Amino acid sequence: MSKTLKKATIYDVARLAHTSLATASRVINGKNNVSEITKQRVLEAIKELNYKPNAIAKDLAMNSTTNVAIIVPEINYTYISHVVAGLMDCAKKFGYDCLIFTTEDRADVDRVLNKVLSKRVNGVIVFNDFLDEKDVGVLTDYAVPVVTIGLDLKTKSSVTWHYKNQIKDLVSECLVLKKEEVYFLKVHNGSKTEQRVQSAIMEAYQLQNKEFSNVIKVPDSYKKTYSLMKQHFAKHPQGYYIALRDSIAIAALNAAMDMQLNVPNQVEIMAIIGTKYSELTRPKLSSFDINMRELGFKSMETLAKLIQHPDLIIHEKLPFNFVARGTTK
Amino acid sequence: MSKTLKKATIYDVARLAHTSLATASRVINGKNNVSEITKQRVLEAIKELNYKPNAIAKDLAMNSTTNVAIIVPEINYTYISHVVAGLMDCAKKFGYDCLIFTTEDRADVDRVLNKVLSKRVNGVIVFNDFLDEKDVGVLTDYAVPVVTIGLDLKTKSSVTWHYKNQIKDLVSECLVLKKEEVYFLKVHNGSKTEQRVQSAIMEAYQLQNKEFSNVIKVPDSYKKTYSLMKQHFAKHPQGYYIALRDSIAIAALNAAMDMQLNVPNQVEIMAIIGTKYSELTRPKLSSFDINMRELGFKSMETLAKLIQHPDLIIHEKLPFNFVARGTTK
């Protein structure tokens, strides 16, 4: 197998096998209307030339690809990487290949949208708070199937989960039974997920005719949040603290523990999005548990349905269960 | 902007702008040898038709793509997802798009290799213990630039790190000064990285004329490792424990702590591959620290060099520093 600078084409294969383009194409694609003898000749030629079919030419000729695009904000958040793992598992099942895009700001979003459109992908998964209904519309207007994760759009297919009422219940319990203030550790300004959590908390407050204002803005970093929360606990050594991701909650937890506060008796802490890391703190972190890998898998399954039936609109809601561990009473 | 089922081509643009294919192509690609007036007409037509250039046709015509392939075993290991994040950051800088492939077994490897070859990617990053020199050769024989991460192949470009001597030093210290046995928590059978760590430990033992046999096979799961290590510590409540990844080390740590053992005075624990999670246990986990994101970034930079100069062979070695935290003396 020599280092072929000029890559063999189907035409080279045909010539070496003393047959035509069309016949070579047939055996490459496993059609059965080819005689065994010529089939063998073609197979030999393929091996001899180290021929690898050019997927680009194929995609162009067939006017379709095996690629799906996945648009996420960041790949190194634990829960996102788990979702992506699930997406990829399922994609493999359907023979799709995953083109992954990250967006760090608004300009990025437009760039990615255009790329995705140009690449004529089979379908798109959007798991990204940066994108709004209009952005998703840019894709669907171009007739590309899209499934959004965690973005509840009426006219687009989506996989979401219901947690609003459960958060309200937890908060109400704090206010009514435990007589405890609730604090929300907020990382971003623009994240819709955080906004939705916050409004769930606010609604629970309103039910008790109270106003909610305990938003603590924290940096998106374990270490910085840790020291910030140490300062906070020095003044307010009590309350029920809610963070979106577990690493933020763990920063608060460790801050409280290292300040010698009693968790959960003085301070309660929970995360909305728990991962396997919820299990490994001491005390263990209470959190909502959602199987992110499964979420990804189901989302890709939904996309596959959409690819086969482009005019469908599918809405799926997954359960989202609170798991009380050691950091809450 | 209507829902165009039939997507506009450059030909449609040309027709609407009353010009030729070639001229339309010129303005799309920002060539300056086009009169301002026709340029405007073409631009209008593009907007009117919601034209999006077909990257597949372009790739075919130009005989090159903007895609790079990334081959990893799993995307939801924390350290791998951090490497991938770095790879993607850098890819963005060069305008590359990332096609990510995961492999769960041997059959998968061949499948992925063929896919990558067919897709005519610009270059490939291999961060995958499943692939050996022969596999990488399949790619390089086809003249596609490859950078391997953590796989030390003489004839291929790679980014690796040096940790062997440091591990030997740590182990020697245990044997000579601390008079402590070393245990290796081993997850996989075939992982070359684990094998290399193990042989580093063995060499340190040999230096003291001792034979190393303290390999504890653990399942690749926090919970299972946790209970297995509890059983272990019930019988052997001492020693210096080395695990490859921090989540395994943390399982051992929690097992020891929950058994009321004193860490680090009775039991010492460390991880070879530390992540941000090393910081959040109590006591904090001693580990080697490598900036995985930076590792990924540099690897993609290396690939970019290789893409521009295909006959280069680049070897890069990154530092790998032991950070003693609370779980070791």
Place this chain on the structure above:
DNA sequence: TTGTAGGCGTTATCAA
């Protein structure tokens, strides 16, 4: 069972 010829949507060359 096999082969011919046209098409997929671009880029690039060469005249005009």
Place this chain on the structure above:
DNA sequence: TTGATAACGCCTACAA
């Protein structure tokens, strides 16, 4: 500054 026209590598009627 423009416009034909030939690639790029494959698929697929349609014919033989």
